[in-house]
Amino acid sequence: MKVLVTGGAGYIGSHTCVELLNVGYDLVVFDNFSNSTPEVLKRIEKITGKSILFINGDIRDEDAIEKALFGCDAVIHFAGLKAVGESVEKPLEYYDVNVYGTLCLVRVMQKLHVRKLVFSSSATVYGDPEFLPFTEEHPLRTTNPYAQTKLVIEEMLRNLYVSDQTWRIMILRYFNPVGAHESGLIGEDPKGTPNNLMPYIAQVAVGKREKVSVFGDNYPTKDGTGIRDYIHVVDLALGHVKALQTINKPQCTAINLGSGKGYSVLDVIHAFSKACGKNVSYMIVPRRAGDIAEFYSDPTLAKEMLSWEAKRNLDAMCTDMWNFQVKNPKGYV
């Protein structure tokens, strides 16, 4: 089976390409490198010993997508913009790339009669928790433009399925992806100052930054710091393989991909300190605007439908993240 992977040079896409190649899929990667580099493709080939067909194109260019999609049986769609803060400053860019880009992709899929789609959504579509853990039935309400683009795309895909019930669509709602491939060849390479906790900690550990700022220690949690559901990126990648293998009946289903376990900011700092063998310095600062105390998944549906569950624990997430950081202190450059 041949699969088009949009955004396949990115953080989650690259790890998913490795796992897809490992189980024998043929791949076409489609990316414009707006948040990645061609070096990633070489590294995927090095890890797997297999070659990838690559097309450099923009997800809003239907002609380019058509060339890439020709002969494919399914699509995994990662391409998009993902920074919450930036989406507040540049909402139109987010609607353009995420919503319009997905519209273009789906239109070409319709034209070429490709009906299998796995889409990268985000647990951020749940917004502030009404109850925890989040099941897929939790009400959807968003608190920023990035999340809103994911919700609009989800609704568009549900509408599409209602109009044509030959589609096979899986919407995967990721919790907090972290870690790296155990080879240390691929991982997360954020541009500028990392927004997310784990890449920030890794840069402090490697000496690139001085201290982690812990955003608040007065939440109603076990140690006062925020709790999240971290998921190893390789487990997440394997979830996509399972989704492709399982999506043989017409449907449009949303599924959580999380571990179901919550860890505090201090848990993560301590686990990382253990993994890198030195104390990661931190200081407590005021809460970050818009943050919530606790956010974690109920992963039952993924287990039932995909026979998938997250296997790698917090120590493995930190060890693999550290391995990538040490081997690539300046990222992919």
Ligand code: NAD
């Ligand atoms: P990433 O930025 O590393 O990867 C996205 C890839 O898409 C990059 O290689 C980028 O160059 C490419 N891209 C961006 N705009 C494009 C365009 N117009 N045309 C073609 N390619 C384009 O991000 P990631 O962390 O791998 O995330 C992948 C997907 O998962 C995104 O849709 C993101 O919203 C979603 N997601 C990510 C997280 C997370 O924490 N990383 C959480 C939930 C959901």
Ligand code: UD1
């Ligand atoms: C962020 C995104 C969210 C996205 C998710 C997964 C924001 C506002 N939200 O959420 O849309 O789906 O990542 O990638 O960006 N923390 C610190 N210090 C730091 C960074 C973070 O203490 O320097 C704390 C946060 O307060 C939070 C936890 O660490 O409690 C995790 O933060 P982060 O990695 O940014 O993820 P989310 O807040 O879950």
